[in-house]
Amino acid sequence: AARALSWVFREAPADGGKDFGNAAVYATPQAIKTIVREDGQNSLDAARSHLTLRFRLIELSPRTERHERFLEAIRFDSLTMHIDAIEEAGYESKLGTKLVAARDHLEEESLVLLVVEDFGAQGLIGDEFDSTKSFCALVRDNLNSQKELAQTAGGVFGLGAKVNIACSRLSTVLFASRVAGSQKKGIRLVGRAETTYHERREGRATKRFAGPAWFGKDNGAGAAESVWLPDDEPVLKDLFLQRADPP
Numbered sequence: 001a002a003r004a005l006s007w008v009f010r011e012a013p014a015d016g017g018k019d020f021g022n023a024a025v026y027a028t029p030q031a032i033k034t035i036v037r038e039d040g041q042n043s044l045d046a047a048r049s050h051l052t053l054r055f056r057l058i059e060l061s062p063r064t065e066r067h068e069r070f071l072e073a074i075r076f077d078s079l080t081m082h083i084d085a086i087e088e089a090g091y092e093s094k095l096g097t098k099l100v101a102a103r104d105h106l107e108e109e110s111l112v113l114l115v116v117e118d119f120g121a122q123g124l125i126g127d128e129f130d131s132t133k134s135f136c137a138l139v140r141d142n143l144n145s146q147k148e149l150a151q152t153a154g155g156v157f158g159l160g161a162k163v164n165i166a167c168s169r170l171s172t173v174l175f176a177s178r179v180a181g182s183q184k185k186g187i188r189l190v191g192r193a194e195t196t197y198h199e200r201r202e203g204r205a206t207k208r209f210a211g212p213a214w215f216g217k218d219n220g221a222g223a224a225e226s227v228w229l230p231d232d233e234p235v236l237k238d239l240f241l242q243r244a245d246p247p
Contacts, residue, residue, distance in 0.1 A: 191215025
């Protein structure tokens with residue numbers, strides 16, 4: 001499953017419409033207190049017992065072995081190919097400018113990762129495309145405020161789910177979850193990136209992409225699905241996503 005990980009970009013609609021960014025990403029302030037508030041509320045909405053959150057910052061110096069392992073594990077080359085295409089297209093957009101600057105920054109400067117862990121929550125429950133469950137509400141959908149546990153529900157518009165993408169220089173977030181009731185399956189891994197409309201030459205054809213992309217296993221139908229990995233899978237360590245004991 002780890003070898004099959006890749007980024008799959010949503011193809012542009014047949015009507016030719018172009019989307020130059022996800023408005024939901026800009027609906028919340030890009031600030032530390034916003035991350036703490038919104039991530040805390042998301043975890044509280046899924047709490048099963050005493051809830052603990054831990055925030056870690058990790059800095060990787062460029063061209064070090066650990067830095068290279070992370071970029072390889074996240075399939076960074078695939079992301080940069082699409083960012084290159086956004087730059088070559090020449091469309092002026094806030095998100096496109098941000099992504100190009102992030103690509104250039106990561107080639108020369110340290111990579112700073114924010115790891116947000118919660119303990120005592122139920123994890124990302126739900127089938128791949130079931131919008132009535134928390135998995136799709138957080139990972140796939142926009143403005144989906146689906147809550148599993150109504151008694152602790154706080155957010156109502158589904159905007160908080162995008163705060164981490166908004167605060168990411170590369171507009172990219174990975175999720176690694178131990179899901180209640182499916183612990184024997186291991187860790188559920190998936191990712192999401194927000195880019196903008198772009199085109200790429202692939203062989204003799206030009207492919208048009210809507211913008212959002214998902215990190216997982218290509219299902220052959222134009223979508224990436226989450227993968228289940230054992231706790232000791234090396235790619236989880238390379239991505240700093242191994243599930244540690246609570247503090």
